[in-house]
Amino acid sequence: MKVDLFDFDLPQDLIALRPARPRDAARMLVVDGDAPFADRTVMDLPGMLRPGDVLVFNDTRVIPAQLEGRRGEARIGATLHKRIDLRRWQAFIRNAKRLKTGQQIEFPAGVTAIAETRHEDGSWTLAFAGEEPVEVLLERAGRMPLPPYIAGKRATDEQDKADYQTMFAREDGAVAAPTAALHFTDRLLAALDERGVRRETLTLHVGAGTFLPVKAEDTDDHRMHAEFGRIDAETAERLNAARASGGRLIAVGTTVLRLLESAADPDGTIQPFADDTSIFITPGYAFRAVDGLMTNFHLPKSTLMMLVSALMGRERMQAVYAHAIENGYRFYSYGDSSLLLPQENA
Incomplete structure (x- = not known):
């Protein structure tokens, strides 16, 4: 149709x-x-x-699956959308043209990830450093992923967590x-x-x-x-x-x-x-x-x-x-x- x-x-x-x-x-x-x-x-x-x-x-x-980080001087946004295993998530990347396979992204609170694989739909597999589950890292470094039709009109705030x-x-x-x-x-x-x-x-x-x-x-x-x-x-x-x-x-x-x-x-x-x-x-x-x-x-x-x-x-x-x-x-x-x-x- x-x-x-x-x-x-x-x-x-x-x-x-x-x-x-x-x-x-x-x-x-x-x-x-x-x-x-x-x-x-x-x-x-x-x-x-x-x-x-x-x-x-x-x-x-x-989960607070939206991350804002840097790859060198480039600002990189990541929205995790599918868990692969304990350390790896598939993510949609903003400013992905500034990202290449094997490069490291630095997020707040000491959270880092390697851009491991780029997929056909434009998303990436991110491999997170450390031993903690990614969900724990997100509680430190992430924010609530409001839909674009809301996030485009106002900023996320504490009230959105509830x-x-x-x-x-x-x-x-x-x-x-x-x-x-x-x-x-x-x-x-x-x-x-x-x-x-x-x-x-x-x-x-x-x-x-x-x-x-x-x-x-x-x-x-x-x-x-x-x-x-x-x-x-x-x-x-x-x-x-x-x-x-x-x-x-x-x-x-x-x-x-x-x-x-x-x-x-x-x-x-x-x-x-x-x-x-x-x-x-x-x-x-x-x-x-x-x-x-x-x-x-x-x-x-x-x-x-x-x-x-x-x-x-x-x-x-x-x-x-x-x-x-x-x-x-x-x-x-x-x-x-x-x-x-x-x-x-x-």
Whole structure:
């Protein structure tokens, strides 16, 4: 399909630079099958779901994966996006033309790395000196990797350390937050519990590739980035049992949806999973494991706009986004939410 089919015009003042306060006060646009759109708030979520439904969350934790350093007199920026092993990470490099294989980059707090290998996508493998895990080094020398559409408008600050982390964050390794879950609070979870809505967690370490623009003119020519995900056997068993008993699996975020679909058999059975996934979901995809999606509003012509169009239909999502823009919904990572429930048995 032509990438231009997923384009739309977004007023710049609708890009959220800070989250709602409190988090569960964010607006939520409910799209339930072919029913009229419903303008709600995130605190209304329990009433939109049924007892026995399962919300599935991503427990990845964002690490301070953005580094500013020097190679001689040249300033070098690095955004780590995929762990290779204890000492080596793949990174997108700013000012990469000033960097050659084997050269050393000096970062703050005595952190150094060698530019080991350049990859086809322009990223590099950086090998960090010392014996400490790179995640420990980042706590000293790194900063939170805010998305470019926020970082381009304001500086990162101390508040982002809390704001850009979900309440479910447990497993270090993401360089972008699973932002759909940023809206959740203790009081919202209590209301969901009272409603009889269950919850499960899995892990997908979101990479910086999630922000890469689709440069191809046709979706068939786009190469999706890979991210590591894990679903343990016990979680897979509970998810399958919930669905077998009539509960719906509602993915909280596109990362969760992509991992569940990667782990599912053709009949929808979710298998244990521990591997990279580069699944690319576009209209025409037959969903196996997911019955709904809670997600923020995405960038024009992005792989995530294609994913939600696959779930709900491209024309339907164009109408959803037109409604959101007309009614002043806030967009992107710190923005408002949507609850997308496809027509059942469609």
